[in-house]
Amino acid sequence: MSDDNMIHIKGRFLELFSELDEVEIDYIDKWISSHSYKKDLQNKSALNSSEKCLIKIANTIKKLVPFEAELPSENIVPPTIGNLADCTKESTCHIDEFLYDHNTVEDLTQQGKIKRHYCVDCNSRNIKELTLISHSLSRQTLLYIFKFLLPKDLENKQFLDLGSRLGAVIYGAYYLSNATNIVGVEINKECCDLQDTIVGQYSMDNDRIKIINADILDRSDIVQNSDIIVINCLDHFVNVDIHREIWYFLKKHLKKGSYVITVRSIADTLIALDMFEELSNWLSISKPNQMENEMFFDMEDCNEIYLYTVN
Numbered sequence: 001m002s003d004d005n006m007i008h009i010k011g012r013f014l015e016l017f018s019e020l021d022e023v024e025i026d027y028i029d030k031w032i033s034s035h036s037y038k039k040d041l042q043n044k045s046a047l048n049s050s051e052k053c054l055i056k057i058a059n060t061i062k063k064l065v066p067f068e069a070e071l072p073s074e075n076i077v078p079p080t081i082g083n084l085a086d087c088t089k090e091s092t093c094h095i096d097e098f099l100y101d102h103n104t105v106e107d108l109t110q111q112g113k114i115k116r117h118y119c120v121d122c123n124s125r126n127i128k129e130l131t132l133i134s135h136s137l138s139r140q141t142l143l144y145i146f147k148f149l150l151p152k153d154l155e156n157k158q159f160l161d162l163g164s165r166l167g168a169v170i171y172g173a174y175y176l177s178n179a180t181n182i183v184g185v186e187i188n189k190e191c192c193d194l195q196d197t198i199v200g201q202y203s204m205d206n207d208r209i210k211i212i213n214a215d216i217l218d219r220s221d222i223v224q225n226s227d228i229i230v231i232n233c234l235d236h237f238v239n240v241d242i243h244r245e246i247w248y249f250l251k252k253h254l255k256k257g258s259y260v261i262t263v264r265s266i267a268d269t270l271i272a273l274d275m276f277e278e279l280s281n282w283l284s285i286s287k288p289n290q291m292e293n294e295m296f297f298d299m300e301d302c303n304e305i306y307l308y309t310v311n
């Protein structure tokens with residue numbers, strides 16, 4: 001490492017320190033002189049390297065699916081109720097967050113490959129911003145789930161993703177946790193084939209990760225045996241009646257003490273489905289289990305992810 005380089009690094013640190021007050025400087029000083037930053041650094045490096053596996057998988061999937069990441073056999077319909085009801089075909093653009101992270105989306109926008117606005121009446125400057133939606137969880141969200149929300153040790157636990165689609169969540173469980181059984185239940189056969197291809201190509205352990213092509217409503221056995229279940233928004237994939245049925249079914253079959261992770265609050269979902277009263281005492285909001293990793297996450301990016309336990 002050259003002297004110039006070291007001077008540059010010092011400059012960057014000083015730039016950062018110059019924004020701190022005395023108490024904050026004191027805190028950082030103790031953190032560095034106690035050497036406890038070394039452990040944090042190790043954790044950060046471990047996070048970065050597990051993220052690399054997910055980046056590789058995302059790059060493989062990009063070659064297997066269209067740019068919009070919607071498969072020909074998928075029937076994705078804008079929701080008619082709840083806070084996603086303003087997501088019409090005209091006002092939204094689907095960018096899969098697992099495949100394209102924030103920086104990549106910015107680059108693609110600069111290159112003109114992603115359009116961010118639409119015209120509300122043609123040829124005018126009266127334009128509106130498109131709402132970007134994703135049907136997969138992003139890498140950052142997966143890290144947040146496995147390295148902040150859930151307990152660190154998931155040995156002997158069964159992890160279930162309800163509607164595993166491209167498989168983002170189950171690959172996250174595989175590389176970011178020690179869950180003993182990882183199950184993705186997905187109703188769409190083409191999505192299951194894609195997930196099987198990835199599991200095979202990356203030589204994942206078939207005893208540990210399983211993709212089941214089924215309607216979740218027919219697999220109460222899997223739900224009953226699961227300790228953790230992730231439910232990303234189903235609104236674009238099921239009609240209101242089936243959506244309600246799925247929540248009644250989960251209430252009936254999920255065991256006490258199991259974790260439920262939802263994207264957006266369960267209250268918002270149940271209120272939109274007009275079933276909040278009946279299910280309001282079913283779940284309790286749960287505290288994150290790995291608070292020590294809080295520093296690695298921007299809480300604003302993850303404020304739509306909720307962790308509950310079944311009462």
Ligand SMILES: C[S@@+](CC[C@H](N)C(=O)[O-])C[C@H]1O[C@@H](n2cnc3c(N)ncnc32)[C@H](O)[C@@H]1O
Pocket residue numbers: 135136137161162163164165166167168169185186187188191214215216217232233234237238
């Ligand atoms: C929003 S995507 C979730 C993708 C994935 N969990 C993630 O977060 O990256 C919802 C998925 O649920 C699937 N799905 C909808 N109804 C289902 C059902 N009754 N049983 C199993 N899968 C279902 C859809 O086909 C779709 O692939």
